[in-house]
Every structure is written in C-alpha cells, then in structure tokens.
Amino acid sequence: xxxxxxxxxxxxxxxxxxxxxxxxxxxxxxxxxxxxxxxxxxxxxxxxxxxxxxxxxxxxxxxxxxxxxxxxxxxxxxxxxxxxxxxxxxxxxxxxxxxxxxxxxxxxxxxxxxxxxxxxxxxxxxxxxxxxxxxxxxxxxxxxxxxxxxxxxxxxxxxxxxxxxxxxxxxxxxxxxxxxxxxxxxxxxxxxxxxxxxxxxxxxxxxxxxxxxxxxxxxxxxxxxxxxxxxxxxxxxxxxxxxxxxxxxxxxxxxxxxxxxxxxxxxxxxxxxxxxxxxxxxxxxxxxxxxxxxxxxxxxxxxxxxxxxxxxxxxxxxxxxxxxxxxxxxxxxxxxxxxxxxxxxxxxxxxxxxxxxxxxxxxxxxxxxxxxxxxxxxxxxxxxxxxxxxxxxxxxxxxxxxxxxxxxxxxxxxxxxxxxx
Amino acid sequence: xxxxxxxxxxxxxxxxxxxxxxxxxxxxxxxxxxxxxxxxxxxxxxxxxxxxxxxxxxxxxxxxxxxxxxxxxxxxxxxxxxxxxxxxxxxxxxxxxxxxxxxxxxxxxxxxxxxxxxxxxxxxxxxxxxxxxxxxxxxxxxxxxxxxxxxxxxxxxxxxxxxxxxxxxxxxxxxxxxxxxxxxxxxxxxxxxxxxxxxxxxxxxxxxxxxxxxxxxxxxxxxxxxxxxxxxxxxxxxxxxxxxxxxxxxxxxxxxxxxxxxxxxxxxxxxxxxxxxxxxxxxxxxxxxxxxxxxxxxxxxxxxxxxxxxxxxxxxxxxxxxxxxxxxxxxxxxxxxxxxxxxxxxxxxxxxxxxxxxxxxxxxxxxxxxxxxxxxxxxxxxxxxxxxxxxxxxxxxxxxxxxxxxxxxxxxxxxxxxxxx
Numbered sequence: 116x117x118x119x120x121x122x123x124x125x126x127x128x129x130x131x132x133x134x135x136x137x138x139x140x141x142x143x144x145x146x147x148x149x150x151x152x153x154x155x156x157x158x159x160x161x162x163x164x165x166x167x168x169x170x171x172x173x174x175x176x177x178x179x180x181x182x183x184x185x186x187x188x189x190x191x192x193x194x195x196x197x198x199x200x201x202x203x204x205x206x207x208x209x210x211x212x213x214x215x216x217x218x219x220x221x222x223x224x225x226x227x228x229x230x231x232x233x234x235x236x237x238x239x240x241x242x243x244x245x246x247x248x249x250x251x252x253x254x255x256x257x258x259x260x261x262x263x264x265x266x267x268x269x270x271x272x273x274x275x276x277x278x279x280x281x282x283x284x285x286x287x288x289x290x291x292x293x294x295x296x297x298x299x300x301x302x303x304x305x306x307x308x309x310x311x312x313x314x315x316x317x318x319x320x321x322x323x324x325x326x327x328x329x330x331x332x333x334x335x336x337x338x339x340x341x342x343x344x345x346x347x348x349x350x351x352x353x354x355x356x357x358x359x360x361x362x363x364x365x366x367x368x369x370x371x372x373x374x375x376x377x378x379x380x381x382x383x384x385x386x387x388x389x390x391x392x393x394x395x396x397x398x399x400x401x402x403x404x405x406x407x408x409x410x411x412x413x414x415x416x417x418x419x420x421x422x423x424x425x426x427x428x429x430x431x432x433x434x435x436x437x438x439x440x441x442x443x444x445x446x447x448x449x450x451x452x453x454x455x456x457x458x459x460x461x462x463x464x465x466x467x468x469x470x471x472x473x474x475x476x477x478x479x480x481x482x483x484x485x486x487x488x489x490x491x492x493x494x495x496x497x498x499x500x501x502x503x504x505x506x507x508x509x510x511x512x513x514x515x516x517x518x519x520x521x522x523x524x525x526x527x528x529x530x531x532x533x534x535x536x
Numbered sequence: 537x538x539x540x541x542x543x544x545x546x547x548x549x550x551x552x553x554x555x556x557x558x559x560x561x562x563x564x565x566x567x568x569x570x571x572x573x574x575x576x577x578x579x580x581x582x583x584x585x586x587x588x589x590x591x592x593x594x595x596x597x598x599x600x601x602x603x604x605x606x607x608x609x610x611x612x613x614x615x616x617x618x619x620x621x622x623x624x625x626x627x628x629x630x631x632x633x634x635x636x637x638x639x640x641x642x643x644x645x646x647x648x649x650x651x652x653x654x655x656x657x658x659x660x661x662x663x664x665x666x667x668x669x670x671x672x673x674x675x676x677x678x679x680x681x682x683x684x685x686x687x688x689x690x691x692x693x694x695x696x697x698x699x700x701x702x703x704x705x706x707x708x709x710x711x712x713x714x715x716x717x718x719x720x721x722x723x724x725x726x727x728x729x730x731x732x733x734x735x736x737x738x739x740x741x742x743x744x745x746x747x748x749x750x751x752x753x754x755x756x757x758x759x760x761x762x763x764x765x766x767x768x769x770x771x772x773x774x775x776x777x778x779x780x781x782x783x784x785x786x787x788x789x790x791x792x793x794x795x796x797x798x799x800x801x802x803x804x805x806x807x808x809x810x811x812x813x814x815x816x817x818x819x820x821x822x823x824x825x826x827x828x829x830x831x832x833x834x835x836x837x838x839x840x841x842x843x844x845x846x847x848x849x850x851x852x853x854x855x856x857x858x859x860x861x862x863x864x865x866x867x868x869x870x871x872x873x874x875x876x877x878x879x880x881x882x883x884x885x886x887x888x889x890x891x892x893x894x895x896x897x898x899x900x901x902x903x904x905x906x907x908x909x910x911x912x913x914x915x916x917x918x919x920x921x922x923x924x925x926x927x928x929x930x931x932x933x934x935x936x937x938x939x940x941x942x943x944x945x946x947x948x949x950x951x952x953x954x955x956x957x
Contacts, residue, residue, distance in 0.1 A: 189924055189925060189926050190926075191936070191939065191940050192923070192935060192936040192937075192938070192939030192940040193926075193928065193932045193935055193936050193939075194932075195867070195886075195935065195939065196885055196886060222925070223925075405868035405869075405871055405872060406868065406871070408871040408872075408874065408875060408883065410872075410875055411872060434864070434939040434940055435939075435940065443855070444865075444868075446616070447826035447827065447865075448826075448872075450826055450827070450829040451826060451829075451831075451832060451869075451872060453829065454829060454831055455876075462829065464617055465616075465617060502613070503610055504610060504643070504644075505610050505611075505614075507614065511614045511615075514613060514614055514616065515612070515613040515614050516613075517613070518612065518613030518614075518616065518855040518856075519612050519613040519855055519856065521942065
C-alpha cells in the first residue's frame, strides 16, 4: 500500500488529560501524514510491509508550544531580575529593534528554528517583531526546518519606544501583505493576527485587526491578564469596558476556537467565562510567570472547568525552549497553587501536563498531539537508555524523561509523517 | 616557584551575597590547593611562569550541594505525584533497601559521582543509606572521582519499614566503625552524623548520636520542618519539647557552625532564632519542596537575617542534580514568595543565589566557594560560546549560563587545585 509507514516501539500518548494510552512494543501505522492506527500486534493486512523498529525506545507525540517570541531568542536567560514592564523596556524592545535588519533575523531565526526542533517542539505559535521583512525570514526559516507554526507580525502603535512604534495604516498594510503572501505559500507555516497586547494597540488598530481576522478567516494571538499592574493599565486605557478580555472581544479578536491568550494569571470569573464561551486557548507559561514575578495561574482549575489550555515556553520571559522543562515547572507551580488553596482540588498530574503539551495545545492546530486515528503523525523517538537502570513502566519512563531528560534523548523527529531528524 | 599555577580567563565570583567580583581577562594564581590571589594584570613576580589561558571562557567557583540522598539517584524523576510520607513509603525506602547489596551500590554510586562531577558540583553533603558496607563504597567512589564530600550513614530505628529498621546498638556500632575508618582515610571525603529525621529515630539513638558527635568532633545533617504533617508528627512524638528543631538541639545535634538542616520550610520564629544562635546551615531544596508539595521556604528573609544558607539538590525529592537548575528554581520560588508577601522585602537576585550555591554552602566545608585569598581552588571552566551571539557583560553571561546552560558548557573542573576534568 502506497504511503504507508510502520513504526514499532514503546508507544505512549494521551487521548484525554487523565490517563495515558501505552503500548509496549506496539505498532503505529502511518498513511502519508496521518496516523491510521496503533496496535499491540500488527494486523494481517500490514504484515508484508517494512517495519521501522525503534526497539526499546519511546515513541511519543511531538510537543506543542503555544506561545513564544521569536526575536527574543537571544535574550533567553538575561534580565530576569525585572518585572514585565521594566523588563520589556530594558531588554526586550531593545533586542526586537535589531530585527529591522534581515541579516540579523536570518542568523537568529535559523538558530531558533533548530533549537525548537532539537527540543522536540513540532508545532509552535510565534510572535515575530513589528518588522515585515524579518517576519518573512521567519516564515521561510520555519518552513525550511520543517516544523508546523503560526507566525504573527506584531502590531503596536502606541505606548512603546518610538523606534518600535508603528504607523497604524502601515502596520495594517504590512499585516495584509503578509497574510496574502503566506496564507497558502507553505503547507505547515501560516500567518496569525498578533496585536502585542492591549496597552500598545490603539482602538483603531484593534478594530482593523478584528476586520482582517474575519475577512481572511485567520487565527489570533495576544497576551491577557499577566500581571496586576498591566491589568490596572488596561482598565485605565479602557475605562468603559468591563475587563481586559472584553477589550479584545469588543474588537472581534476573540475568534471562537481560534484565539490564543497567553498567561491569564489573574483572569477573574467573568473573564474565564468569556474565554470558555469563545473557546479561547489559554497558553500557560510558567517560566515567564515566575521569572517576571507575575504569579501562578490556576491552570488545573481552568483545565478541569473545560477551558482550552496548552503550554507556552514564552521565551524570553521564559528562559527555556524545552517543553519538558515547561511541563515540570507547570506541575511544580500547580502544587504550590494547590497549597495556597489549602489543598482544595488537585494539582497537575503527569498525564495532565503531558496532555497540555501535546493534544491540549495541539488542538489549536487541528488533530495534533495524539496518536489517535487521523491525527497528524508528529512524533519524537526517545532514547532514554542513559536515564536509568531501573525496570520501569512506560509511564514512569516517560515521567523520568520529562523530569531529567533533555534534547540529547530525542533521537528522531517526525512531522506530518516525514522524518525531519 | 613550586606548586604555582596561573589561570587566565573571565573570572567571576562572590565575596558577599549582594555583588559579583568580575575580572575580564583576569588572572588567578593558585598555590598548591589554594588561591593566592586574583589580578587584573599579572604581578611582576609571576611573569615567568606558564599561564593556562582559558581565553574567553568563564572561570567560576565550583558548586556546593548541601543536601542529596545518594541511594535515591536512580529514582530521580519518578514518583513525583506524591507527598513526602507516601513518597518515602512507595518509592524511596524500596530503592534504598537495594543498597544491602554492595554491587548495586558500586554501580549506582559510580554513576552518581560522575554525574555530580559532570554537573560541576565540587563539594557535596550526602545521605547514604543505613547500610555500612555500601556507605564504604560511597566513600571510596567519591574519593576516586575527586569531589569533596561529607557522607553520612543513615541512622533510623523506628517508624520505617521493617526491612530498613535498624537495631539501635548495631546502628551506633556501625556508625562508630565508619567514623573511625574514614575520618582520616581520604583527604576530601569525611563522615558526618546523619539521623534520618526525628520521626524515624528513637530517643536512645539520638542521644548516642549526640555523644558520638561530641566525642569525635563531627558534623551533623538531617531534615527539619519540611512539611506540615511531618511537623505534627514530631510534636506528637515529642509532646514535651517545644518545637521540631528543639528536639535535635536537646540531643546535642545542633553542633554550632557544624550542622545542616535540610528544608526549614515551616520553621517558626523560635526555631529560626535557634538555628541562628547555633549557626545551623539551612539547606534550601526548592526542587523537592515543590515536587513533594511541601511549600516555599522564606529563603531570602532567612539569608538577610544572617542565617547560614546554602542550596541542596535533594535528589530524589528534587529531580535535578544540576546546581544551576536548583539556582533557577530557588529564584523563581523566591519571586512567588515575594508576591505572597505582597511584595514586601525582595526576592533572590542572581548574585544572591550564586552566592548560596558557592560560598554560602561552601562555608560549611571551610574556605570554599570563592576565589578570595586562601580559598580552596575549586573551579569550573565554562565555555558559553554556544549560548549567545550577544555582546554581554560577564554578569549577564553568567546569568545566561545559569538559566540556559547545562553540563555541556562545563569543560574543565578543578578541585583543590587539581584538574579532575
């Protein structure tokens, strides 16, 4: 049968947040880019086909990073003694300005894309900078490396340094040009509407972005309720709108099932209800929420209440691109939140957080992040032989890889059925 | 001049918690095992000596891990959905029991010692298990690898599984045998008295251990106020003693300037005053405090109030041996604590936490963890060239290494002036 691929190994994935599906020495049959099925023993019809035998290695879905800032790649791990607003002003904006130079973009973005790949991120949602030409570089680079992505040119036309302040019409023109050029250019890398956040966007630009979103049927990403002083700022800028999230919604930027809001650390009940009603995806970013002293988002509660939730590395507020490191910190913080709530409810389990980093975030892209039938075959082959000599269950081996493994354990990578490493 | 060694490179260390000393393209002159001095330009008297030129690399003090459980090495990264007591019962005790077999110990301890070295830990304070023979293996292995260490055979004679419950007299005999055999056997690896924690130690064993501590002039380590249910347990076991820490003190186990207590998450004012009075070292273990849902120790406040504080990986409650990872989490949690305190006081800065991981913990060993005159020359050579293309200050480069570097960046290691890698 044409386009068929059979992989054998220790298969582990989630269908729902609360349990793992495991197949010891199991089979995944892939047809073209998609999973046809997973099997404990290989069905008769596939018996004459060649098997790629990964032996004792783990086969898991690729990771999904719902929120990261591409031009902040070089800034990972510096400036982390500041909070959000001074950090933006002292480190972030200064670095982003360099992306007016496309040569600089070529260098940084190619290292970023490779680093994402090496860390097993097979789908990523990226902020670019305000710069149209460097954003094109980012599209081209991500395409070359072979990872799925949504990429958004940032829009901002107020409350930022002059050197990054856009002319509103020009910002919209550039956005439309990118949307037209890149909506169909590459199979795996697509544009997304990206107002930086409410404080840096005029009503006019938000209105226009809402219109473009509808007209071109696009997805949207931005930041929401990350930090208390930011929330105060928004309420001063929009005194007649009842809440931060409502401002996005008012301008048509909470497109149902198609919007990512990073953080939501301090979203109140009304805001959470709005997020739920619109099917907004919350990108939980524990790295930056701690590094920038923002706070701990009640992510387990959000997840349990039926919100769409995924994880984000949020470089460079978060310092670490690796989604396994993001998973560990998400669990650790959820435990601290659970203590803060006097042990009411529960904290994130390993299957919870693995779900968030695969199918949870993946569902923003479509059928991604699981090995159920018709899911895109995005997969990592994990050689964990250096991590222990114990005789562990597959779940324990996966937990061990998440906690103490790193990029060296990710030996092969598939995206849409194609081996990219 | 005999025994002299001169190293050139980008030198960075702390004398106090609040600032770094940096020497760009500076010199460290080492005589035998100790630092003679650091210089911006090389003094005339040393000009004819050979220079080991590390060029653009960083030269920093080796890391000090004040608290780790050697026999839990294999358990790193599993079982982390439990709290302290069930985690001990389900995972930890079962693994520790295997160390009745010295062949098992040889295998695990040699991997542990190498992993410590590769991660740049040059001084470590270890719990062994209850097993005398395997504890000897640990002494011998650590000596071979060349790291400084205190190693303690665990004493426990109650409230633990039968297979790990010691006969009180035998436990004391074994301890004395180890103290006699290993106090002078190796230059860098020494015994330390190690009651597991109050709940697993009878009054009799604690009394005897206090006597041995005094008689042989030894150091002491144990656990303190890690978890609320543990504290309740101790107060039930010792209803007439006013507080957990007071129990150790009553038995002579808070030896001034010579005792480490891991955790101290919930130490109250009286306990903190006692720790201060006795110069007890607090081993802050953010990894296990989050993984086991213990809580966030007020470490910045402890440090500022003049307590002796250092960091511990606390494997396998903590999953990560790397002290850079421990540093990052310590800072992140101190930020969450600062928010919890409504932003009163401050959180750990990069120099604060670097101090904790070097000189702070190092002062338990002696003059260790800095490059001041007469400090032991324990040092790491850091090649950070893959971490960024930005033009950064030495402090920023160090911060970047701490946040996004790993063992691959540690290219050479010195302990007491000898190159061990």
